[in-house]
Amino acid sequence: MPLVAVIPKPNAPVELREVPSPELEENSALFEVEFSEVCGTDVYLQQGRLEGVPYPLIPGHVSVGHLSKIRGRLFDVEGREFREGDRVTFLDVHRTCNACWYCLVAKASTRCPQRKVYGITYGLDDGLCGGWAEQIYLKPGTRIIRLDANAETFMVGGCALPTALHAVERGEIAIADTVLVLGSGPVGINAIILSLMRGALRVLCIGAPDQRLEVATQVGASAVFNFEEHDEGERLEWILDQTHGRGADVTIEATGAPDAVVQAMRFTRDAGRVVVVGQYTDHGPVSTDAAFNPHVDLNKKHLDVRGCWGSDFSHFYRGVQIVSHPVHSQLWTALKARLSRYTLAQASEALESVASGRVLKALIAPKFAT
Ligand SMILES: [Zn+2]
Numbered sequence: 001m002p003l004v005a006v007i008p009k010p011n012a013p014v015e016l017r018e019v020p021s022p023e024l025e026e027n028s029a030l031f032e033v034e035f036s037e038v039c040g041t042d043v044y045l046q047q048g049r050l051e052g053v054p055y056p057l058i059p060g061h062v063s064v065g066h067l068s069k070i071r072g073r074l075f076d077v078e079g080r081e082f083r084e085g086d087r088v089t090f091l092d093v094h095r096t097c098n099a100c101w102y103c104l105v106a107k108a109s110t111r112c113p114q115r116k117v118y119g120i121t122y123g124l125d126d127g128l129c130g131g132w133a134e135q136i137y138l139k140p141g142t143r144i145i146r147l148d149a150n151a152e153t154f155m156v157g158g159c160a161l162p163t164a165l166h167a168v169e170r171g172e173i174a175i176a177d178t179v180l181v182l183g184s185g186p187v188g189i190n191a192i193i194l195s196l197m198r199g200a201l202r203v204l205c206i207g208a209p210d211q212r213l214e215v216a217t218q219v220g221a222s223a224v225f226n227f228e229e230h231d232e233g234e235r236l237e238w239i240l241d242q243t244h245g246r247g248a249d250v251t252i253e254a255t256g257a258p259d260a261v262v263q264a265m266r267f268t269r270d271a272g273r274v275v276v277v278g279q280y281t282d283h284g285p286v287s288t289d290a291a292f293n294p295h296v297d298l299n300k301k302h303l304d305v306r307g308c309w310g311s312d313f314s315h316f317y318r319g320v321q322i323v324s325h326p327v328h329s330q331l332w333t334a335l336k337a338r339l340s341r342y343t344l345a346q347a348s349e350a351l352e353s354v355a356s357g358r359v360l361k362a363l364i365a366p367k368f369a370t
């Protein structure tokens, strides 16, 4: 029976359990987990801060492993059939319906009400549906992607890679733009790399702590600024100094702090663009200090402000292609030195490290279980 780590209910410690292996339905597979990730979302899952989560739950929504058992036939988007033993990852979003108003008319599949997410909105009652486990059951219709890249190179990006890819796409960065990234967590770091890849001339980053800003510099940020040591006025002055007094062409907010959304608007030039991707968890409204002024902060600035929710297959697929490329994967390869690995029994410890920002990326490696 595969061993799994479970969050039994909000604010309860992670528990180890043994769960029976599933009966495979037609066109499904069993996936042996090599690595699964621990991200900010998992911290909020443990704190009970996400809506619609069916506890008890096996967290871990982005994972790498291999197909140990296939029933029926499974194909990738290129039409190649999967074989047992193939190294793969899969889109954590399942059951996007391609039949509802959001899928077909708005063409915004990340807002499809039918979608379920492995490790977030699939609970233990749905089966082996999270990555903090020796095995995952890939239900029929799961979008599996062949992974030729090194497993850790892919996982150092983890869920932040498709998320940042989507944000950069929403930002429509033009060649030679100056991009400001607010936040130096995994999404911020991936957004820096991808902004440069998309043609930004310079990427500025405001974040904390210093060790994460070092990573921002390592991946190509041309200047960084620690928000813990400087108030909003000083940050604005710094941005204006860097941009001929105008502000950034495109700002990507990836902080998790509501006030940063208003600041993102103020740090962006008139007629620029702001992408909000750092509010996946509801952190409430902006504080009264931030006091958003529609005339000054938005209308008069002629700003384009865009939300960015989740990611779809295209973001996930493109992310896998980038980290599989011998040249373009190099920055992620270099970041592998900053990975922290934990066994299933150490899942609580992994959550604490992520919550405190001590580690850039924490991985659960079930096969290392003692
Ligand atoms: Zn995640």
Ligand SMILES: [Zn+2]
Pocket: 096, 097, 098, 099, 100, 101, 102, 103, 104, 112, 113, 114
């Ligand atoms: Zn739909």
